[in-house]
Amino acid sequence: MKKYSAYPYIVWSIIFIIFPLILVVGFSFTKYDEGLIFTLDNFKRLMNPIYVKVFVRSINLALISTLVCLIMGYPMAMILASTEIKKRNIMVLLFIIPMWMNFLLRTYAWMSILGRNGFINTALRTLGFPTVNLLYNDGAVILGMVYNFLPFMVLPIYTVLSKMDKSLIEAAGDLGANRVTTFRKIILPLSMPGVMSGITMVFMPAVSTFVISRLLGGGQYMLIGNLVEQQFTVVNDWHFGSAVSILMMILILIFMAIMSRYDKEESGGHLW
Secondary structure, eight states, X not given: OHHHHTHHHHHHHIIIIXXXXXXXXXXXXXXXXXXEEEOSHHHHGGGSHHHHHHHHHHHHHHHHHHHHHHHHHHHHHHHHHHXXXXXXXXXXXXXXXXXXXXXXXXXXXXXXXXXXXSHHHHHHHHTTOOOOOOSSXXXXXXXHHHHHHHXXXXXXXXXXXXXXXXXXXXXXXXXXXXXXXXXXXXXXXXXXXXXXXXXXXXXXXXXXXXXXXXXXXXXXSOOHHHHHHHHHHTSOOHHHHHHHHHHHHHHHHHHHHHHHHHHHHHHTSOOO
């Protein structure tokens, strides 16, 4: 019976995962030239400095956003894990509630806050200060990424910290370790699985997003996600768009492999 219960999932995976992936791979290695022919031209186009710049900018912004999420998210996860259970559940709920709102609406909300006639500039004009340009720059794009993806960093770290054996921390204190030493030798190594999961969960959507860069970047910041969307919806070049998608998947898989290997090395280490 268990054997047959897996069949619906297998059929679902074939139809909605494997088959579309085969189509994307097929499009990436073909083009129309008096008929459908096999070619590597789609991948050769990616060597164009314009597209290289897009990839470098996408990875750079994604790494910065991931780092900011880690710096902000780790202390928040520690606060959540150290709070009483009743208060902790309320805090976690308040942290998750914004995620219930549509991703597009959350991004649009920042446009009304950062815009020339938005809340911040209106407050500055009221106080007699000159307005500032807060939209359509790297800072706005990074802010949008951090706001939307921060929960993906906090929750995995919080889950690991909340399940940590508190007797280890008490033992470290009994042996004379101060808070800094306890954090560096005990808490941080044990929380690395959550950190690695959080980094992966933030970096992947950050490097492939196109809504945030289009709205908060004003279309001036072409990222990998925007390039793929443009090829499929505007240029109608599905072959080159598929090649870009394949390269993006390869980059993400490489990043995940690095994170997975590092996570295994940390898990196999010892607490000194």
